[in-house]
Amino acid sequence: MEENCVVKVGIVGGTGYTGVELLRMLVNHPEAEVVVITSRAEEGLRVDALYPSLRGHLNIRFSHPNLDVLAQCDVVFFATPHNVAMNLMPQLLELGTRVVDLSADFRIRDHKLWSKWYGEPHACPELLSRAVYGLPEVNRAAIRDAQLVACPGCYPTSVQLGLLPLLENNLVDEQRLIANATSGVSGAGRQAKIDNLFAEVSDSFKAYGIPGHRHLPEIEQGLGDIAGREVSVTFAPHLVPMVRGMHSTLYAELTDSAVTLEEIQSLYEQRFEDEPFVDVLPAGSHPQTRSVRGANHCRLAIHRPQDRDTLVVLSVIDNLVKGASGQAIQNMNIMLGLDENAGLTTVAVMP
Amino acid sequence: MEENCVVKVGIVGGTGYTGVELLRMLVNHPEAEVVVITSRAEEGLRVDALYPSLRGHLNIRFSHPNLDVLAQCDVVFFATPHNVAMNLMPQLLELGTRVVDLSADFRIRDHKLWSKWYGEPHACPELLSRAVYGLPEVNRAAIRDAQLVACPGCYPTSVQLGLLPLLENNLVDEQRLIANATSGVSGAGRQAKIDNLFAEVSDSFKAYGIPGHRHLPEIEQGLGDIAGREVSVTFAPHLVPMVRGMHSTLYAELTDSAVTLEEIQSLYEQRFEDEPFVDVLPAGSHPQTRSVRGANHCRLAIHRPQDRDTLVVLSVIDNLVKGASGQAIQNMNIMLGLDENAGLTTVAVMP
Amino acid sequence: MEENCVVKVGIVGGTGYTGVELLRMLVNHPEAEVVVITSRAEEGLRVDALYPSLRGHLNIRFSHPNLDVLAQCDVVFFATPHNVAMNLMPQLLELGTRVVDLSADFRIRDHKLWSKWYGEPHACPELLSRAVYGLPEVNRAAIRDAQLVACPGCYPTSVQLGLLPLLENNLVDEQRLIANATSGVSGAGRQAKIDNLFAEVSDSFKAYGIPGHRHLPEIEQGLGDIAGREVSVTFAPHLVPMVRGMHSTLYAELTDSAVTLEEIQSLYEQRFEDEPFVDVLPAGSHPQTRSVRGANHCRLAIHRPQDRDTLVVLSVIDNLVKGASGQAIQNMNIMLGLDENAGLTTVAVMP
Amino acid sequence: MEENCVVKVGIVGGTGYTGVELLRMLVNHPEAEVVVITSRAEEGLRVDALYPSLRGHLNIRFSHPNLDVLAQCDVVFFATPHNVAMNLMPQLLELGTRVVDLSADFRIRDHKLWSKWYGEPHACPELLSRAVYGLPEVNRAAIRDAQLVACPGCYPTSVQLGLLPLLENNLVDEQRLIANATSGVSGAGRQAKIDNLFAEVSDSFKAYGIPGHRHLPEIEQGLGDIAGREVSVTFAPHLVPMVRGMHSTLYAELTDSAVTLEEIQSLYEQRFEDEPFVDVLPAGSHPQTRSVRGANHCRLAIHRPQDRDTLVVLSVIDNLVKGASGQAIQNMNIMLGLDENAGLTTVAVMP
Known part of the structure; x- marks a missing residue:
């Protein structure tokens, strides 16, 4: 790593997963070096005291969020809950800093829709149009030129990649899509809540948010963009007793029964042929979430049970990697003209 | 317990879960006493040597399967893989023994359909019509008079109870039903298979059997009986890294948008009001599988997301209890005129 | 159950595990009926809304703690953190109520020692001598006559039962005892702490409290009583990624090498022969915690590796049952002259 | 990576963990490239068909074990059960191939002792003296010159690193060592055994092999070498419901009470100062196995509870990495004069 070409990285909200x-x-x-990590709660603490896995890899302490320091970074990641990034964004963009926001603040273009689902006014609706939705498989060119990238949520990443070729090619009824999705518990973040205790979650399974989950409008916006018209999705998230991993089981009705499974398989393979992080499995496969544990890949499989008209697409990602931090780094790599794979080459830990 | 009224129970295949x-x-x-448990592999071994949880509760050894001994029982359970019960059944029924079969041998009325899914001819198709499908919430009267009860599979139990009121009342499109179901690993039985090793299953999630699972024809037969016409189900089973528990997320399209969620909630509550083991949760609930861990209950919740026309019904059971052995005992109680709750009063272990 | 002989039970602090x-x-x-359950935080809430596993079994709401109401109970359980029971105890005992305290308030006889480990003065040191330490295998007679029983902690129960026969018979060096113990996460209670989140605990293992754990003085007091002199224990607790279960691996040095493992095995079997809830496994066994999951049993196995002088005793309990609530009910049964097994007959859930 | 300096690697037995x-x-x-992976059972299968995590990383198939092909490798790893490597070793060594054996075949110098614990004669006792025991922290120089390195077992690695400074400095009673160790289930390998099924292992904890485990003689040999005299260890392994991770809790009696914990802490820090993969945590720490999940580190913490004379050392590794494959690669790096960290820089996956 040559000192003169190292990308200086800042992270706001470094204590979460x-x-x-x-x-x-x-x-x-x-080609990147983390130079600042902020945390109000843990200011002054060595990062590797909180995360001993980093001992020997990182010699840095949590610092108070400070705009001047962040502005000296080549890129700043927001790994914060919603309603943090949008308050600092006007100043950061003004200063010319490039930002990759992992939170929900800039994912929804319509600020009224955002407010409806997030329960408060948006702090800077005028900036929403400057945010590029960071799904590289759809928006790579725009990401390259963006100053602000809004990383997709984990469920939306998994669902959109799974349905992409079907909607791009107008093969299914876009008014009757069903996304039955499951997530590991790390998706709930590192917050002290009884509901997420080991003794509450372990050896059990449940749905949650069936009446309405904040990722629904993001999914419908993203799929609508892909389809070129409004779509309607029934979205049912569930909690799995595992730390990482997200699995979406997607149901779509073929509009033309004559299309064959082989044709659809082939369509998927072609669509993602050049994508470094989307892997279409052989026909008949059932991807396991552990096959992407710790890795930035999305693995897909397509089924047509009993040769009827309901397609079933299986899509797995690691919710913390392709569903969050890995995709954020992929976006940074694209924005800065680096190798898109840089920092993302580790193999999934299996078993 | 008075000696003179004790029901003598035999179990064929006692080593599995x-x-x-x-x-x-x-x-x-x-009112029951287990007098014989057979196992070819473990003949002679004390049962509590294999299952120390039973130490102090049961003083008996595994014995070789023996028709004479079984025939002296008031009721015989088959807790065997498919293709065992059907070979002994002609003789047992001849001898007048009452049988509760937990296996798949007598669940499907059409022996050709059975053969298609189970891959071999049925050993006694002439007896299929004498088997009563043991879902008490549908067939209680027939079970009371049956000599042979075929206990439903775990998935079919969970799915049928969840959709019952909708199909009985012709409220949904019976051609577009979707059953997205998840099971704990005990459903795969106590067999030495690499796929079910802890190191393979833990901290991961996957679908399986999407192209076709043996419970699909049983589900469609059962729902068809309830609806009074043929139904079509897309059935997608998944494996959850937990020991017990089954969760079905059921999707159905309302045929009449004017029906309200309140009306449907009320319909479910009335339908199951007198059922000892079906519990309709308050509107908006998300049942957890642990709420039935070790108990014979099915808990249901009904949703209508975004007030659109796709209903989402959540249904949880313990796959080994209401999905197998508990329902089998419930059937025995009904067959023998005992209190339907007898032996089934323990509370779910939670946490 | 005859109405006139039902034991009225009150529970203080009903929301925890x-x-x-x-x-x-x-x-x-x-023979018991729960008539009052208190909770300040959940006052007014139906108990089965918090714990759906109880739906259909219990028709009662959490109420504000009220001395008058509690005093009308035949027995009151304290299922509270320490420092609650001792503040109500003077009045309750004055009113003649019988109390089973699951907390730590009355486990340590020496109030200075208690204060040292629990960090605050004891509220009623004068009552400590009236508390009977509720380990039935040691103190059954005293429990029978007690008005106040202090239930042992989970680790102390497991460790004391495992070492009991050795110390009663003066067979090992009581100055060099080692108790290496592991607990499921439910032992940490139902409190919102980051350390106990699923994503923190799952798929990992760690020791904790090695410099000093509050159960150490209780263990040394209890074992000292059994031995008839002071003992010294190195106590190392660990956290296992499981919900329930406690396993102690106990190391003790034989003072006389001539004693055989067979003699020790026999000694254990005799000592616990009449104990309904202590089960000595055959020589060479390795008890699993799941063999007591949900049950009130302690299962023990004794080893003498390589025929050297270090004995290894394995002891398993369910930390929430024999380690807490089951033992509390056992104590209640003894205090009230009921069948000691009443309410405690359920078999461990395995698998 | 320059083609001309790439190390050609062969792996015998590539289907296991x-x-x-x-x-x-x-x-x-x-600097390494895997050119051959053998498996009798899976000959011809693509490696990434068995392990989809490797899709896109490796384009190779399992091949039949073939001495000629292996002999063309710069280094051959044996990732086999015991009793495989020793049968091929005479020929491979003759051909000049360098070998890193992950199995137990060459760990014990005394072939009679080996036979006693492994139950069969050793195939080439004459080669035992040529094997270097591959614990780099003890034998780095010898490894550098070795043609055959016998990688330590997982438990022996964890135990020896934990006790090393104490025995090197003669600080504890080497006749009364206790190693209470726990392992994740992957340690049992990828074999179809009922005992290792998810439904058998999950949510439970047990000891195993207390009467005698094959790693005991290896531990005593290794610690004896370090101490310079015979040692005696009570070794108690346990199974934890997690996939990866090994935690040893080590008990040792100080021979001189005057030595302080601070001095011992300092001794450990100095001893491992230059070791790239041994990390001494700050005093008072409790290392978690997840802090090394997927990484080649051993993390240690030293305690002296209640300031008594029993030291407690906590030692964690990933059983599959520092306890097996990572240490094997570390040994290869040393043998071939490569950077010792090469290929071993990934950070533990946490959470």
Whole structure:
């Protein structure tokens, strides 16, 4: 790593799971160096005291969020809950800093829709149009030129990649899509809540948010963009007793029964042929979430049970990697003209 | 317990999980006594040597399967893989023994359909019509008079109970039903398979059998009976890294948008009002599988997301209890005129 | 159950895991009825809204703690953190109420020692001598006559039962005892702490409290009583990624090498022969915690590796049952002259 | 990576967990390339069909074990059960191939002792003296010159690193050592055994092998070498419901009470100061196995509870990495004069 070409990285909100996940990958990134990590709660603490996995890899302490320091970074990641990034964004963009926001603040273009689902006014609706939705498989060119990238949520990443070729090619009824999705518990973040205790979650399974989950409008916006018209999705998230991993089981009705499964399989393979992080499995496969644990890949499989008209697409990602921090680094790589794979080459830990 | 009224119980195939689960409940059944448990592989071994949880509760050894001994029982349970019960059934029925079969041998009325899914001819198709499908919430009267009860599979139990009121009342499109179901690993039985090793299953999630699962024809037969016409179900089973528990997320399209969620909630509550083991949760609930861990209950919740026309019904059971051994004992209680709750009063273990 | 002989039970602090565990067993207790459950935080809420596993078993709401109401109970359980029971105890005992305290308030006889480990003065040191330490295998007679029983902690129960025969018979060096113990996460209670989140605990293992754990003085007091002199224990607790279960691996140096393992095995079997809830496994066994999951048993196995002088005793309990609520009910049964097994007959859930 | 300096690697027995773990790390090793992986059972199958985590990283099939092909490798790893490597070793060594054996075949110098514990004669006792025991922290110089390195077992690695400074400095009673160790289930390998099924292992904890485990003689040999005299260890392994991770809790009696914990802490820090993969945590720490999940580190913490004379050392590794495949690669790096960290830089996956 040559000193003169190192990308200086800042991270706002480094104590959560997406924060440590950024660090896990960035400390081995050949062209980036993390120079500042902020945390109000843990200011002054060594980062590796909170995350001993980083001992020997990172010699830095949590610092108070400070705009001047962040502005000296080449890129700043927000690994914060919603309603943080949007308050600092006007000043950061003004200063010319490039930003990758992992939070929900800039994912929804319509600020009224955002407010409806997030329960408060948006702090800077005028900036929403400057945010590029950071799904590289759809928006790579725009990401390259963006100053602000809004990383997709984990469920939306998994669902959109799974349905992409079908909607781009107008093969299914876009008014009757069903996304039955499951997530590991790390998706709930590192917050002290009884509901997420080991003794509450372990050896059990449940749905949640069936009446309405904040990722629904993002999914419908993203799929609508892909389809070129409004779509309607029934979205049912569930909690799995595992730490990482997200699995979406997607149901779509073929509009033309004559299309064959082989044709659809082939369509998927072609669509993602050049994508470094989307892997279409052989026909008949059932991807396991552990096959992407710790890795930035999305693995897909397409089925047509009993040769009827309901397609079933299976899509797995690691919710913390392709669903969050890995995709954020992928976006940074694209924005800065680096190798898109840089820092993202580790193999999934299996078993 | 008076000696003179004790029901003598035999169990064929006592080493598997449904076998030990029968024992767990029967040793505390006020009117039944297990007098014989067979196992070819473990003949002669004390049952509590294999299952130390039973130490102090049961003083018996595995014996070789023996028709004469079984015939002296008041009721015989088959806790065997498919293709065992059907070979002994002609003789047992001839001898007048009452049988509760937990296997798949007598679940499908059409022997050709059975053969298609189970890959071999049925050994006694002439007896299929004498088997009563043991879903008490549908067939209680017939079970009371049956000599042979075929206990439903775990998935079919969970799916049928969840969709029952909708199909009985012709409220949804019976051609577009979707059953997205998840099961704990005990559903795969106590067999030495690499796929079910802890190191393979833990901290991961996957679908399986999407192209076709043996419970699909049973589900469609059962729902068809309820609806009074043919139904079509897309059935997608998944494996959850937990020992017990089954969760079905059921999607159905309302045929009449004017029906309200309140009306449907009310319909479910009325339908199951007198059912001892079906519990309709308050509107807006998300049942957890642990709420039925070790108990014979099915808990249901009904949703109508975004007030659109796709209903989402959530249904949880313990796959080894209401999905197998508990329902088998419930059927025995009904067949023998005992209190339907006998032996089934334990509360779910939570946490 | 005859109405006139039903034991009226009150529970203070019903929202935690030991609270719901008392309920799980008491709703099936043939001679007890829970008439009041208090919770400041959840006052007014139906108990089965918090614990759906109890739906259909219990028709009661959490109420504000009220001395008058509690005083009308035949027995009151405290399922509270330490420092609650001792503040109500003077009045309750004055009113003649019988109390089973699951907390730590009355376990240590020496109030200075208690204060050292619990960090605050004891509220009623004068009552400590009236508390009977509720380990039935040691103190059954005293429990029978007690008005106040202090239930042992989970680790102390497991360790004391495992070492009991060795210390009673003066067979090992009581100055060099080692208790290496592991607990499921439910032992940490139902409190919102980051350390106990699923994503923190799952798929990992760690020791904690090695410099000093509050159960150490209780263990040394209890073992000292058994040995008839002071003992010294190195106590190392660990956290296992499982919900329930406690396993102690106990190391003790034989003072006389001539004693054989067979003699020790025989000694254990005799000592616990009449104990309903202590089970000495055959020589060479390795008890699993799941063999007591949900049950009130302690299972023990004794080893003498390589025929050297270090004995290894394995001891398993369910930390919430024999380690807390089950033992509390056992104590209640003894105090009230009921069948000691009443309410405690359920078989461990395995698998 | 320059083609001309790439190390050609062969792996015998590539289907097990240590095999795939070698692959996970070697595909990102800057100077090594895996050119052959053998498996009798899976001959002809693409490696990434068995392990989809490797899709896109490795384009190779399992091949039949073939001495000629192996002999063309710069280094051959044996990731096999015991009793495989020793049968091929005479020929391989004759051909000049360098070998890193992950199995137990060459760990014990005394072939009679080996036979006693492994139950069969050793195939080539004359080669035992040529094997270097591959614990780099003890034998780095000898490894550098070795043709055959016998990688330590997982438990022996964890135990020896934990006790090393104490025995080197003669600080504790080497006749009364206790190693209470726990392992994740992957340690049992990828074999179809009922005992290792998810439904058997999950949510439970047990000891095993207390009467005698094959790692005991290896531990005593290794610690004896370090101490310079015979040692006696009570070794108690346990199974934890987690996939990876090994935690040893080590008990040792100080021979001189005057030595302080601070002095011992300092001794450990100095001893391992230059070791790239041994990390001494700050005093008072409790290392978690997840802090090394997927990484080649051993993390240690030293305690002296209650300031008594029993030291407690906590030692964690990933059983598949520092306990097997990572240490094997570390040994290869040393043997071939490569950077010792090469291929071993990934950060532990946490959470």
